[in-house]
Amino acid sequence: MIGKVFAGKYKIIDEVGSGATSTVYMARNLDTNQILALKVLSQSSSTDAEFIRRFQREAVIIKNLNDPHIVRVYDFGCQDGIYFLAMEYVDGRPVSEELAKSGKLPLEKALNIAIQAAEGLQAAYRSGIVHRDIKPQNLMLDADGRLRIMDFGTARGGDLSSITVSNVFIGTPYYISPEQAEKGKSADIRSDLYSLGAVLFEMLSGKVPFQGDSAAMVVVKHMTDPVPSLTAQDPTIPSQIDQIVQKALAKDPAQRFQTPEEMRLVLKDALARVCRPAAPSPGVAREMPRPPVPAPPAATATPLLLSLESGQQFSVTVPECAIGRADPERGLYPHVDLQPLDLGRSVSRQHARIVCQGGTYFVMDAGSRNRTYLNQVALTPGQMYPLKDGDELWFGKVKVVFRLR
Known part of the structure; x- marks a missing residue:
């Protein structure tokens, strides 16, 4: 299925996941170069009128919903007897x-x-x-x-009738x-x-x-x-x-x-x-908690990532620098492409980011498959951690050193 083009414009470039009735692929709209998800009904399900109705229902319903918390649907169709749904790709x-x-x-x-x-x-x-x-x-x-x-x-x-599967x-x-x-x-x-x-x-x-x-x-x-009590199970x-x-x-x-x-x-x-910080007790002096990582000095130099093993250097030249592995088929070109160092393909296409805020540099894991490590500590995806000169970073199995030159 990889490389197949649906509706003359949706080119399949990778498989994302599959189930009993359908498979979801990453695809590119050849007209707009947009990356999207293509949900393809299996051949057996494409001959089942009930599953086809469900598929059409999903297309009609979501296409009329416009909300940031609902995946968007762009298109629906059938090619060579196989039904497909073009949707927003969520990484x-x-x-x-x-x-x-x-x-x-x-x-x-x-x-x-x-x-x-x-x-x-x-x-x-x-x-x-x-x-x-x-x-x-x-x-x-x-x-x-x-x-x-x-x-x-x-x-x-609305006017969509109810559907059950196998009468259950x-x-x-x-x-x-x-x-x-x-x-x-x-x-x-x-x-x-x-x-x-x-x-x-x-x-x-x-x-x-x-x-x-x-x-x-x-x-x-x-x-x-009766519903079990959460607090009884866990007093916290x-x-x-x-x-x-x-x-x-x-x-x-x-x-x-x-x-x-x-x-x-x-x-x-x-x-x-329940999640806001507790107010200090009366008579107790207010004191800022000590940060777990000392705040680095404001950056005054241009940073780079240095591979001690190969000697290669990668400059960080933009305020929000994407780090990952280039994939021309998907139109993904990170600012720092670690593919030359990543023989084992441990670096995700969109692995991490280095962000400059207020003159200080931070690293953030972008939900990578093989994690990002700062000085051998695994980072929580989506959270920013301050960087200082000499810090060791691991992107998957690729090790580099953060330098301010």
Whole structure:
């Protein structure tokens, strides 16, 4: 499939991921040179009328939604009997991968993800759309931490009729609302908020709210069992957060948040309350905490990256310098191309950035696959770390030294 051109302009250049019914590729629009994602329905699914309807539904629904937290759809078509969807390419990873790597997420990060998801759901709600399959796999984070909601193939709204798969409920058992699972009951936006509550529960605890030996058992627990207390499981989780999750996971939709905006505002208030620094006690002198890394002196020289092994030098000549591996097929040309030093292809195409702010240089990992290290310490993606002359940097397996000449 690599190299194949769809609709005369979408050239496939790499495979991103695949599932039972479709494969997602990175592609380039030959007319505009834009990088995008091309979702291609498998040949077996392309002959299934039900899957084709779902595919068309996703195209129609998302094309009419314009929100920064919903992945954009540009085009839909069929070529040689194969259906495809041209979408926004998100260079990142789903929340499910974050959970698989970390087990659970820090409180502030989990709340930020839930707030962004609620913003996207509010846009869908305004258009009368119910997603019906909110889960970590469908929440994509880019390198900057911005979230997009994906996969509206099971959504319902407007004049679009409901679709089920093989005559069973739509949704994922671990995140499905009671009314969505119960035959004969309709699901509205409050069902999506229930699912988002289940995702938030998992992000904070590392576990889904209800577990069982079978999907049917999990569904029954969603319908009958009380929601476990997050604070009882982990006393470090504030009771205010526990109460928010309990409300989102109420069995009765009337007891939940009624709109995504209502849930977003409550989450935002909680974030401000529980994550802000505590005020000093009366009578205690105010003192700035000592920074974990001494602030380097303001840069007065032009920086460069020096490979001690090869002697090659790479100048940092722009205020925000992209570091990575060039890929002409994808139209990616970082300011500093480490490909000559990267025989093992350990450097990501968009690996890291060196940023100059206020005369000081910082390094930031851009969500690379093989991490960025500063003096042998792994960097948290998306966070900036100050640099000083002589610092050792590892981009994957490529080692360089930061110099101010």
